[in-house]
Amino acid sequence: MALDHSRSTEVFGHARTVIPGGVNSPVRAFSNVGIDPVFYDRAQGAQVWDIDGNAYLDFICSWGPMIFGHGDPEILDAVRCQLDRGVSFGAPCEAEVRLADLICSVAPGVEEVRMVSSGTEATMTAIRLARGCTGRDKIIKFQGNYHGHSDSLLVSAGSGVATLGIPDTPGVTAATASDTMVATYNNLDSVRSLFEAAPDQVACVIVEPVSGNMGVVAPQEGFLRGLRDLCDQFGALLIMDEVITGFRVALGGAQQLFGVSADLCTYGKIIGGGFPVGCVAGRERFMSNLAPAGSVYQAGTLSGNPVAMEAGLAQIRKLAREADRLYPQLQRKSDVLFGGLRDAASQAGVQVQVNALGSVGTVFFTPDPVVDWQTAARSDRDAFAVYFRAMLDQGLLIAPSQFEAVFLSDAHTDQHLQAFLAAARTAFAQVANR
Ligand code: PMP
Numbered sequence: 001m002a003l004d005h006s007r008s009t010e011v012f013g014h015a016r017t018v019i020p021g022g023v024n025s026p027v028r029a030f031s032n033v034g035i036d037p038v039f040y041d042r043a044q045g046a047q048v049w050d051i052d053g054n055a056y057l058d059f060i061c062s063w064g065p066m067i068f069g070h071g072d073p074e075i076l077d078a079v080r081c082q083l084d085r086g087v088s089f090g091a092p093c094e095a096e097v098r099l100a101d102l103i104c105s106v107a108p109g110v111e112e113v114r115m116v117s118s119g120t121e122a123t124m125t126a127i128r129l130a131r132g133c134t135g136r137d138k139i140i141k142f143q144g145n146y147h148g149h150s151d152s153l154l155v156s157a158g159s160g161v162a163t164l165g166i167p168d169t170p171g172v173t174a175a176t177a178s179d180t181m182v183a184t185y186n187n188l189d190s191v192r193s194l195f196e197a198a199p200d201q202v203a204c205v206i207v208e209p210v211s212g213n214m215g216v217v218a219p220q221e222g223f224l225r226g227l228r229d230l231c232d233q234f235g236a237l238l239i240m241d242e243v244i245t246g247f248r249v250a251l252g253g254a255q256q257l258f259g260v261s262a263d264l265c266t267y268g269k270i271i272g273g274g275f276p277v278g279c280v281a282g283r284e285r286f287m288s289n290l291a292p293a294g295s296v297y298q299a300g301t302l303s304g305n306p307v308a309m310e311a312g313l314a315q316i317r318k319l320a321r322e323a324d325r326l327y328p329q330l331q332r333k334s335d336v337l338f339g340g341l342r343d344a345a346s347q348a349g350v351q352v353q354v355n356a357l358g359s360v361g362t363v364f365f366t367p368d369p370v371v372d373w374q375t376a377a378r379s380d381r382d383a384f385a386v387y388f389r390a391m392l393d394q395g396l397l398i399a400p401s402q403f404e405a406v407f408l409s410d411a412h413t414d415q416h417l418q419a420f421l422a423a424a425r426t427a428f429a430q431v432a433n434r
Helices: 006-018 073-083 094-106 119-134 159-163 174-178 188-197 223-234 253-258 306-348 373-377 381-393 414-432
Strands: 040-044 047-050 055-058 112-116 138-142 180-183 202-207 237-241 264-267 278-282 353-357 360-364
Touching: 055 414, 073 306, 094 112, 094 278, 094 306, 112 119, 119 138, 119 202, 119 237, 119 264, 119 278, 138 188, 174 180, 180 188, 188 202, 188 223, 202 223, 223 237, 223 253, 237 253, 253 264, 306 353, 306 360, 306 414, 381 414
Parallel strands: 138 180, 138 202, 202 237, 237 264
Antiparallel strands: 040 047, 047 055, 112 278, 264 278, 353 360
């Protein structure tokens, strides 16, 4: 290994004695790429530094939230200002109303917003709400889509679960799992069959409108519209999980980009400006069933936390203000990076599929098009591990899994993209020569 990671290795050794597996979220363990994880010390702009003093270009971006890069001055100012006025109230504050207003004004079809503290809580609440509104028990999700780790959604859940080779998890009861029906992404017939197998029993379909958790897989023409139509036909709610896509693929997320509105949607990551925030949002006629307006219970001590709300407000305000510049620029960077990766792999004689949509993309080490979990799972994970380690050695941080996305931010410059491509050429050569 080119870089010295001795301090990270030492801290990880100790971490394993006090934290299960040494990490607080499984994919951070780097176990599937055959090395110990790197412990971060600090981050600024497009860079992070580890505790050994190594510098990296960061293409994880905290798994999505840092769309302006690290240490954006507007967000930091908003946070600092709130710190002096109180860090937690457990009571209503104006910032949460302003953030809800802002989300309603830019996200199509969103009339009300309930703040929570993570994407997991957001999707869990959306599912409960859909069940409460319809009086039905079953839900349909897609193989390879991840919606957080609540029990009914931890079935065929892609990324972290797939990476570790755990198909489902102990601790989820058979009864809970049996209410979750699993369809094939980009395959409307599979959804229709499930609806027909359980007439009048399906509360909702939940989907990542652009899959990020089996690696990036875009919806094929007509897929999202078809889901909308099937939900309407069978009296179920459509939930779009925009935890990754929200405010990223467009200001109004995937619903704006593809012109299909959900009944409920979930956001996370970007809306917290780097703080722990999620929300469930949607039409008033469904949202008004949440307590205390309605009878579907949901609550949170830290929900609408003032510091997190100020950070989110600052980030979303800046996104709204700079949307005309930012989103086309991210698309141009995406074309340069992901187009360049296609060329680099082909020059090295490595067969890959590069899927990209806006500022997210994945290099799959497989010769065949990736359109769903089956085709994603054919990827050569050993080749990915070689590629990942070679990138890390050259100071390039990407997610340590074949089934995750590369995230682009406003802080990435052309020079950073060229550095990524130069490192990738070396990494692909190592894959070819292994
Ligand atoms: N939904 C999607 C689409 C996600 O990508 C994630 C997290 N990667 C979640 C939900 C869960 O969010 P969190 O990790 O904040 O609980």
